[in-house]
Amino acid sequence: MQALTGLHLYHAKLSNSSMRVRLLLEEKRLAWASHLLDATKQDNLAESYLRINPTSLIPALVHDGVVVTESSDILYYLEEHFAEPRLAPVEEGERAEMREWVDLAASSHPTTLKPWMYAITGTLTKRPEDMERYRELQSDPDLVAFHQRSLDGFSDEEVADAVERNHAILARMEGGLTEAPWLVGGVYGLADIAWFPNVLLLDLLGFPMSDYPAVRRWLAVVRSRPAAGRAIGSSPFRLPGWLLRPVIRLRKALRG
Ligand SMILES: N[C@@H](CCC(=O)N[C@@H](CS)C(=O)NCC(=O)O)C(=O)O
Incomplete structure (x- = not known):
C-alpha cells in the first residue's frame, strides 16, 4: 500500500459512496488509478482489501500510501489536498x-x-x-x-x-x-x-x-x-x- 504512488480509488460501479468520490476526482481533473470491486462477488472481503479498509466498506482512497476511508472524509481530503477548482465555500x-x-x-x-x-x-x-x-x-x-x-x-x-x-x-x-x-x-x-x-x-x-x-x-x-x-x-x-x-x-x- 505504501508503495502506491498517486491516487488509487477502490470503488464499485453502482455504489453511491464511490460515485461521489469519482465525481469529485473528475471535477478536479485528477489522474487516478481505478481498482474496481464487486461487492456481490465479495471482493471487499478479500484479505487484500481488508488490509486497506478493515471495515470492508467501499470506497477507499490511497494517496501516496495514505489510506482514507468513508466517502465524506475522502471528499474533504481531496478538497484539502487538491484545491483547484475550489468546491468548498470559504464563508x-x-x-x-x-x-x-x-x-x-x-x-x-x-x-x-x-x-x-x-x-x-x-x-x-x-x-x-x-x-x-x-x-x-x-x-x-x-x-x-x-x-x-x-x-x-x-x-x-x-x-x-x-x-x-x-x-x-x-x-x-x-x-x-x-x-x-x-x-x-x-x-x-x-x-x-x-x-x-x-x-x-x-x-x-x-x-x-x-x-x-x-x-x-x-x-x-x-x-x-x-x-x-x-x-x-x-x-x-x-x-x-x-x-x-x-x-x-x-x-x-x-x-x-
Ligand atoms: N459510510 C460509508 C458507507 C460505505 C458503504 O456502505 N459502501 C457500500 C457500497 S455503497 C458497501 O461497501 N457495501 C458492501 C457492504 O456493506 O459489505 C461511506 O460513506 O463510505
Whole structure:
C-alpha cells in the first residue's frame, strides 16, 4: 500500500459512496488509478482489501500510501489536498452548511437509500455462506444485521420507514433548490457532489419524484456535467415508477 504512488480509488460501479468520490476526482481533473470491486462477488472481503479498509466498506482512497476511508472524509481530503477548482465555500456559515449536507449524505445512507435500494432490487452482497466470516470481520453490528435482513427479507415497516426518510430529505432539498440553483451558497460544490449519486439512484430505480421538480432539474443539470459523464458513464437502467410496486411484490414472492 505504501508503495502506491498517486491516487488509487477502490470503488464499485453502482455504489453511491464511490460515485461521489469519482465525481469529485473528475471535477478536479485528477489522474487516478481505478481498482474496481464487486461487492456481490465479495471482493471487499478479500484479505487484500481488508488490509486497506478493515471495515470492508467501499470506497477507499490511497494517496501516496495514505489510506482514507468513508466517502465524506475522502471528499474533504481531496478538497484539502487538491484545491483547484475550489468546491468548498470559504464563508464559515456556508462551510458549516456544506458539511451538514455532506455528512448527512453519508450518515443517512444506512436508513434511507441503502435499505430501499436493496429491498426493491433484491441486491444481495452477502450470500448465506459469507455471513459467518462477515460476522467475524465486521465490528459494526448494524451492518451485520443489515446484511442478514437483506438475506431474510426486509420488513414492510423498514422499507416504509426508508421511503419516508427519503421523502423527508428530498423535501428538504426541494425547499433549498426552489430558492437557489445549488444546495449551498448559490455555487456548485461538495454538497451537490455528495448528494448527486443518492438522488440519481433513487430516480433511476423509480422512486416517486414528482413532488420535487426543483430536485429533478438540479439532478439533470449535474448529470449533464462532463465530469458526471466520466464519473458515472451512461445510466445502465431506469425503472418507470409504475413498475416499482410490482417489482417489490415479485421480489417478496420469489423469496417466499
Ligand atoms: N459510510 C460509508 C458507507 C460505505 C458503504 O456502505 N459502501 C457500500 C457500497 S455503497 C458497501 O461497501 N457495501 C458492501 C457492504 O456493506 O459489505 C461511506 O460513506 O463510505
